[in-house]
Amino acid sequence: MTYLNRRQALGGFAVTFELLATGAFADAVVAKRKLVVVICRGGLDGLSLSPPVGDPDYAGLRGPIAIAPVGAPAGALKLDGTFGLHPALPRVHDLALQGQARIAPAIATPDRERSHFEAQDVLETGAGHVYSTSSGWLNRALEAAGPKVKALSVGPTAPLVLRGKVEAGSWSPGGLAQRDARLPGILQDLYVHDRLLGPALAEGLATEAMARTAMADAAQTNAPPVMQPVSTSASPMQGAAVPAAPKPPGYGDARKIGATLAGFMIQPGGVQVAAVSIDGFDTHANQGAGDGQLAARLAYVDAFFDGLHAGLGPAWNDTVVVMATEFGRTARVNGTRGTDHGTASTALVLGGALKPGGIIGDWPTLRQASLFENRDTAPTLDMRGLFKGVLRDHMGIDRAALDTKVFPDSQNVAPVAGIVT
Amino acid sequence: MTADIEASIAATRFGLGARSGEIDAAKGDPRGYLLSQIAPKGAALARPDAPGTAVRLADLQAFNQLRKTARLEGDPKSDPVKMAQMGLREDAEGDFLARARLGAATNAAFAERWSLFWANHFTVSALKVVTAPLVGPFEDEVIRPHVFGRFEDMLVASSQHPAMLIYLDQAQSVGPDSFVAQRAAKNGRPPGLNENLAREIMELHTVGVDAGYSQADVTEFAKAMTGWSVGRGDHPEEPAGFMFRAAAHEPGGRAIMGRRYAEDGQAQARAVMKDLAASPHTAHHLAIKIGRHFVGDEPPARLTDRLARAYLGSGGQLNEVAKALVTSPEAWATDPAKFKTPYEFLVSSWRAAGLTPDDTGAIVRVMTVMGQKPFCAPSPKGWPEEAETWAAPDAIVKRMAWSEDFAAKSASQQDPMVLAQNALGARLTPAAAKAISRAETRAEGFSILLMSPEFQRR
Numbered sequence: 001m002t003y004l005n006r007r008q009a010l011g012g013f014a015v016t017f018e019l020l021a022t023g024a025f026a027d028a029v030v031a032k033r034k035l036v037v038v039i040c041r042g043g044l045d046g047l048s049l050s051p052p053v054g055d056p057d058y059a060g061l062r063g064p065i066a067i068a069p070v071g072a073p074a075g076a077l078k079l080d081g082t083f084g085l086h087p088a089l090p091r092v093h094d095l096a097l098q099g100q101a102r103i104a105p106a107i108a109t110p111d112r113e114r115s116h117f118e119a120q121d122v123l124e125t126g127a128g129h130v131y132s133t134s135s136g137w138l139n140r141a142l143e144a145a146g147p148k149v150k151a152l153s154v155g156p157t158a159p160l161v162l163r164g165k166v167e168a169g170s171w172s173p174g175g176l177a178q179r180d181a182r183l184p185g186i187l188q189d190l191y192v193h194d195r196l197l198g199p200a201l202a203e204g205l206a207t208e209a210m211a212r213t214a215m216a217d218a219a220q221t222n223a224p225p226v227m228q229p230v231s232t233s234a235s236p237m238q239g240a241a242v243p244a245a246p247k248p249p250g251y252g253d254a255r256k257i258g259a260t261l262a263g264f265m266i267q268p269g270g271v272q273v274a275a276v277s278i279d280g281f282d283t284h285a286n287q288g289a290g291d292g293q294l295a296a297r298l299a300y301v302d303a304f305f306d307g308l309h310a311g312l313g314p315a316w317n318d319t320v321v322v323m324a325t326e327f328g329r330t331a332r333v334n335g336t337r338g339t340d341h342g343t344a345s346t347a348l349v350l351g352g353a354l355k356p357g358g359i360i361g362d363w364p365t366l367r368q369a370s371l372f373e374n375r376d377t378a379p380t381l382d383m384r385g386l387f388k389g390v391l392r393d394h395m396g397i398d399r400a401a402l403d404t405k406v407f408p409d410s411q412n413v414a415p416v417a418g419i420v421t
Numbered sequence: 422m423t424a425d426i427e428a429s430i431a432a433t434r435f436g437l438g439a440r441s442g443e444i445d446a447a448k449g450d451p452r453g454y455l456l457s458q459i460a461p462k463g464a465a466l467a468r469p470d471a472p473g474t475a476v477r478l479a480d481l482q483a484f485n486q487l488r489k490t491a492r493l494e495g496d497p498k499s500d501p502v503k504m505a506q507m508g509l510r511e512d513a514e515g516d517f518l519a520r521a522r523l524g525a526a527t528n529a530a531f532a533e534r535w536s537l538f539w540a541n542h543f544t545v546s547a548l549k550v551v552t553a554p555l556v557g558p559f560e561d562e563v564i565r566p567h568v569f570g571r572f573e574d575m576l577v578a579s580s581q582h583p584a585m586l587i588y589l590d591q592a593q594s595v596g597p598d599s600f601v602a603q604r605a606a607k608n609g610r611p612p613g614l615n616e617n618l619a620r621e622i623m624e625l626h627t628v629g630v631d632a633g634y635s636q637a638d639v640t641e642f643a644k645a646m647t648g649w650s651v652g653r654g655d656h657p658e659e660p661a662g663f664m665f666r667a668a669a670h671e672p673g674g675r676a677i678m679g680r681r682y683a684e685d686g687q688a689q690a691r692a693v694m695k696d697l698a699a700s701p702h703t704a705h706h707l708a709i710k711i712g713r714h715f716v717g718d719e720p721p722a723r724l725t726d727r728l729a730r731a732y733l734g735s736g737g738q739l740n741e742v743a744k745a746l747v748t749s750p751e752a753w754a755t756d757p758a759k760f761k762t763p764y765e766f767l768v769s770s771w772r773a774a775g776l777t778p779d780d781t782g783a784i785v786r787v788m789t790v791m792g793q794k795p796f797c798a799p800s801p802k803g804w805p806e807e808a809e810t811w812a813a814p815d816a817i818v819k820r821m822a823w824s825e826d827f828a829a830k831s832a833s834q835q836d837p838m839v840l841a842q843n844a845l846g847a848r849l850t851p852a853a854a855k856a857i858s859r860a861e862t863r864a865e866g867f868s869i870l871l872m873s874p875e876f877q878r879r
Contacts, residue, residue, distance in 0.1 A: 042800070063610055114620075115630050117802050157792045157805070158813035170813040172792070183825060183865065187872050190856050194874045196760065196812050201821070204814030279799050280548070284590045284617045335602075335613020336593045341620070373636070 030396040031148065033353070034265050034319040036274045036308065037138055039159060040301070041120060042282030044325035045339055046346030046377060048294055049089075050103040054082035057366035063333045065289050074290025079103065080358060087290045088298040091306040092350065099356025100316075102419070104347040104386055106364050108327065108379035114341035116282070119326035124161035126384060126407045135164030137406050138275055141391050142166040144401040151273040152207065154261055162275040167199050169207040169271070171264070173257060210270070214263025254300045255307035262311025265319075273395075276304070281325060285336035305350060317352035320394045320420060322387065324348075328377050331366055342376035347386055353394060355421045360386065382413045389416035427451040429846035430753055434715065434879045436530030438769025443530075444846040455747045458529040459740050463566040464536040465527060467520040467557065474558040474583055475661040477512065478654055481551055484509060509554045513547050514781045516557025517795040521764075521778050525771035532568070535743060537764075538714050539575065540564045542707075543626060544803035545584040547796035555584035556796040569740040572707070572732070573698035576626060577691065580618070581663040583651040589618035589801060596647035596671025614671075619643035621801045627697040629706035634678050644671040645682060646690040704732040707742070713806050715746060717758035724751040757848070757878035760808035763791035765879065766820060770871055773844035774831045791819050821872055828867035837866025841873075848875050 051067035052058050053076045059066045067086060068075035076084025077093040083105060085093045095101040111122040111130065118130040126137025138161045142151055151168040153159055162168045184205055191198035264271045280297050287294045301323070309316055328345025349360065361381030364370045372378040384407045391397045391406065392415045403411045428447040432439035435455050447454040484505040491499040527533050540560045547553035563582050567575035579585050586592040594615035595601050605611040619642040624630045648670030654661030665687040675682045675689065680696060682689050697703060708728035712720025724746075731745035732738075746752055761769065767787065771778055778784055788795050792811070798804050805811075837857050841849050853873040860866030870876055 113630065114636065115624055116800060117624075118630055153813070155792070157810045157816070163809050170815040172790070172815050172819075182861065183821065183868055183872075186856055186860075186865075186869060187821065190852060190869070190873060196808060197817060197874055197877065200812050200814045200817045202814075204816075204818035207814055208818055282800070284615055285593060333610075334615055335595050335597070335611070336590055336615045338590070338615070340616055 031272070032315075032318045033394055033396075034272055034274075034312070034315060035390065035395055036261070036276065036319065036321040037161060038276045038278060038301075038304075038321065038323035039120075039124065039161060040281050040323060040325040041116070041277060041279040042325075043116060043119075043327050043329055043341055044281040044345055045283060045287065045294060045329040046105060046325075046344065047328070047331065047339075048086055048287070048289075049298065049348070050079070050083050050085055050105050050346045051076050052082050052105065052363065052366065053084050054080075055363075055366050057368070061332045061366055064337055065287055065333050065339070067289055082363060083359065086295065086298050088295040089302045091302045091309070092348065095305075095309070095350055100352055100354050101348065101350040102354060102357060102360055104349065104360035104381055104416075106344040106361055106377055106380040107324070107347045107383050107386060108344040108381075109383045111327070112343065114327060114343070116326060116341070121160065123324065123326045123383065124159065126387070126410075128409055133408060136161035136275075137387065138162050138273065139164030139166050139168065140406045141395065141397055142168070142273060144397045144406060145273075145395060149273055150269070150271045151275070152261075152264055152271040153275045153277070154257060155277050159275050159277040167203055168275075169203050169210075171207050171211055171260075173253075173260070210264055210267060211260070213267050214260050251299060251303045254303035258304040258307025258309075259311035260307075262308050262313075262315075266312060266315050278304070283329070283338050284334070284340060285338040287338045320349065320351040320353050320390055322347065322349050322390055324383060324386075330375055331371055331377055332375075343372045344377040344379035347383065349386070349390070349419060353420055355418055357418065360416060360419065381416070384410050384413045385416045386419075388413065389419050391415075393417070393420040424448055424451065425847035426755060427753060428454075429848040430755075431455055432530070433769070433845070433848065434752075434757065434759070435534065435747065437524050437527075437534055437765065438530075438772045438879070439844050439846065440772045441775055441843040443528075443772075444843070452747055455531045456744060458532040459569050459743050460532070461569060461740070463568050463570065464532040464564075465523060465529065466561045466565050467523050468516060468561060471516070471519075471558065471561065474555060474562060475654065477554040477558055478583060478651070478661045480505075480509060480512070480554060482654060485551075506550060509550060513553040513556060513796055514785055516554075516560075518778065518781045518784060520557070520560070521768065521771075521784060524768040525777040530772075531747075536560070536565050536568050538711065539568050539739075541798070541803040542710065543575070543579045543585070544798045544801050545582075545588045546798045546801070548799075549588065552584055552588045553796065555582075555587065559584035567739070569743060570738070571698075572703075572737040572739055573695060575739075576622070576694055576698050579626070580622060580646075580690075580694065581649065583662060585618065586649065586651050586663070589621055590615045591618035591646060591649055592651045594618075594643065594647050594650075595669045596644055598673075599647060599671050600668040601666070602669075614640070614643050614647065616640060616643035619646050622694070623697065625802055627694075627706070628678075628700050628702035632678075632700070632702040632706075638677050641675045641677045642690070642693055644673075645675045645677065645693055647671045648687060649690060698737055701729070701733060704729040704737075707732060711742065711746060715759075716752050716754070718807050721751045724749050757875065759806075759879050760812050761877055761879055762804060762811055763788055763793040763816075763820075766791075766871075766877065767823075769844075769876070769879075770824070770827060773840055773870070773876075774827070774835075774867075776831055787823055791816060791823070820877075821868075824868045824871040825864070828864040828871065831867070835863065835867070837863055837870055840867060841870045844870065845873075845875055849873075850875055 053069045070076050070078040070084050074087050078084050092101050109122045110128050111119045121130050124136050125133045127133045142149055143166050153162045153170045155172050158170050283294050324347040325345050329339035329342040334340050364378040364380050388402045428444045428451050431447045431451040431454055432443045487502050487505050491497050491502045524533055545556050545559050547556050559582050563578040595612040597613050602611040616639055620639045648666045650666045652659040652664040673684055677693055682692050708725040711728055712725045727745050727749050728742055731741045735741035785795055841857050856869050857866045
């Protein structure tokens with residue numbers, strides 16, 4: 001397999017990305033790029049995902065659900081003087097130490113209604129407000145990217161973000177035990193004029209074939225759950241000795257799903273764009289701190305990323321992963337050791353293709369005067385700006401399409417620059 | 422011809438898919454066939470002999486006690502805890518099987534579908550282990566008796582049922598200035614308000630998210646609802662079920678959506694619910710949801726207007742709304758617009774084969790694989806309706822695989838063409854009939870029927 005590392009390409013030819021993006025060579029480079037969008041449903045608490053343990057107001061607002069300071073038992077994993085990562089995210093933290101994971105700690109969609117369902121609609125449609133469009137922004141990004149880019153959603157139902165005109169695959173664990181070899185052909189004939197079932201069955205059968213290959217790959221990467229060196233710059237990982245803590249239930253499944261998705265993405269002619277949906281983040285009561293309900297969900301996320309990272313191998317260097325949620329949660333703990341629907345939360349960006357750097361966007365602080373409606377983390381960054389930055393700089397989609405088609409009427413929302421190398 | 426197609430629609434769109442003979446039974450008067458199922462006593466219960474919520478709450482109480490002890494002893498995953506948890510799950514799975522068996526066998530399939538719609542409207546999800554054994558009792562105690570009664574009664578029954586109170590965290594919500602909070606403040610961090618149920622009553626159960634209410638309205642309603650809770654069941658003053666905790670109730674009058682509600686203890690939130698149920702926003706919201714479920718993902722406005730009028734004109738009588746649905750011409754359009762959910766697909770398959778399911782594990786597995794894990798709706802909004810959600814490529818492949826298995830087990834003795842006629846009547850298309858007639862085996866023919874475009878829709 002001939003594999004062209006993009007860094008080598010950029011360095012070796014000593015040209016800038018902007019120049020590359022205009023030529024045919026750029027198409028070949030872009031064709032290797034991979035994008036994974038993870039939607040966390042229920043309103044993921046950004047103040048636990050990336051706790052601002054250095055913010056003087058954090059511990060007081062959070063009380064029993066505050067993540068302990070860096071260095072304390074079950075304490076935050078240090079990112080900088082203000083922020084850490086939740087202790088259930090050791091793999092993500094390893095990547096962060098290598099400049100391959102960054103946080104946007106005060107990001108929000110344009111929606112301010114605190115309704116899960118409206119906010120998820122806005123997050124996934126990419127529209128300025130609810131009910132204005134029925135397709136997902138990732139699907140419209142595929143439209144702009146051209147017909148060669150293959151996309152896949154993971155899970156038994158198709159998430160809105162990837163729904164729309166462009167046919168996308170979907171896959172979930174479970175497999176297909178086929179008895180009657182004739183039946184798929186008979187059904188394809190029967191569905192020939194069926195615009196819903198015809199394309200879906202064709203896509204599903206093609207995906208099943210790919211899944212068999214991907215599962216075989218995953219079986220290989222699945223054996224040793226250890227970090228593999230990903231960076232060609234070979235900087236030694238600091239503090240990467242992760243203690244072998246007992247893994248919560250579902251950890252192995254999540255890792256396998258990540259590894260299988262990677263298998264889909266590394267096969268020749270494989271999937272370039274994937275959407276993954278993870279739920280269970282609506283922590284109104286007893287959300288826990290270093291341990292507990294939310295910690296278990298984050299451990300699942302960490303395992304998924306671990307599997308994805310290991311499975312992609314060298315292709316990790318061409319990959320960006322964006323993880324976002326519909327809204328954050330109240331800055332104060334509520335009366336039932338949980339948090340209610342809030343506004344800004346944290347988005348996580350990962351990948352070997354990231355440009356190392358600090359937090360994305362500004363931190364508004366948790367001073368009472370800074371809280372949005374005296375309640376929530378105040379948004380300082382429009383979610384669409386982050387998505388646009390990744391789509392422009394990583395997937396080569398031009399600004400005009402981003403401003404009008406992918407994120408309708410969003411000319412005033414600038415793409416966030418400097419995320420991707 | 423019209424009567425033939427209407428009989429098929431009555432059984433497949435309004436009902437749960439035809440059993441053998443059902444379409445013939447509806448032929449004389451398809452509308453009357455459905456209207457006769459609208460009974461004041463509501464719909465049949467899934468488990469008429471079940472012990473109900475109080476017993477399930479006692480089981481939960483025992484489970485919590487075991488878990489607490491195990492934690493103190495440093496072994497939170499001890500065998501007794503695991504056994505108890507398994508017991509709770511088994512109760513829930515038994516409830517689900519009972520409901521599936523009712524769906525597969527009932528002659529009042531419109532009443533059953535109508536109940537399933539309302540159960541999804543007032544979703545309690547078993548995603549939390551502590552709600553799992555309460556979902557079945559919730560449906561039998563809150564939904565089924567009220568489906569042809571007053572909406573307001575169902576709303577209040579739902580908001581007072583332990584399943585909902587626990588699922589949406591209302592049971593522990595405490596008014597910030599209540600006696601309980603004042604007393605607790607002296608010993609550190611006081612308990613407080615949880616607005617989850619109040620918000621979802623407004624957004625999902627009644628007026629809907631576009632009704633123009635604000636965050637302040639939600640908070641005020643949450644305060645009015647403080648005290649609506651669940652008793653521990655270990656004392657005469659702690660019944661195993663709904664109880665009003667006056668000491669947790671936030672004192673004072675409340676202003677919600679432009680109306681004032683004087684302090685009135687438990688009756689304060691009850692008064693808010695009365696107004697919410699009577700709101701034209703609620704009529705509109707329910708009408709759209711009913712239209713979307715029965716007719717199409719984008720229901721025609723003439724239909725939803727008719728349903729909303731029936732609701733408002735009758736003071737929220739759901740039997741009148743059901744009648745308006747059955748007698749609306751828009752609901753009888755020939756082309757089937759709805760793609761079946763996994764549960765609808767499975768129930769209609771059992772009905773077509775003349776079987777009732779009896780293997781709990783098999784149902785749980787197949788429902789999970791198809792994306793609709795039993796009783797585990799992903800959120801309080803319930804299961805989605807849209808075809809795009811359920812007709813994902815992976816889902817179609819999973820349906821095909823299941824159909825093959827099911828057909829191999831169930832159809833070896835039956836002529837697939839007869840099954841197709843019984844299941845679809847005049848809705849069977851020449852293309853599907855031809856494919857079935859050319860099948861190599863009976864099982865293959867039955868698989869084709871189950872996977873045919875017309876059987877996948879209703």
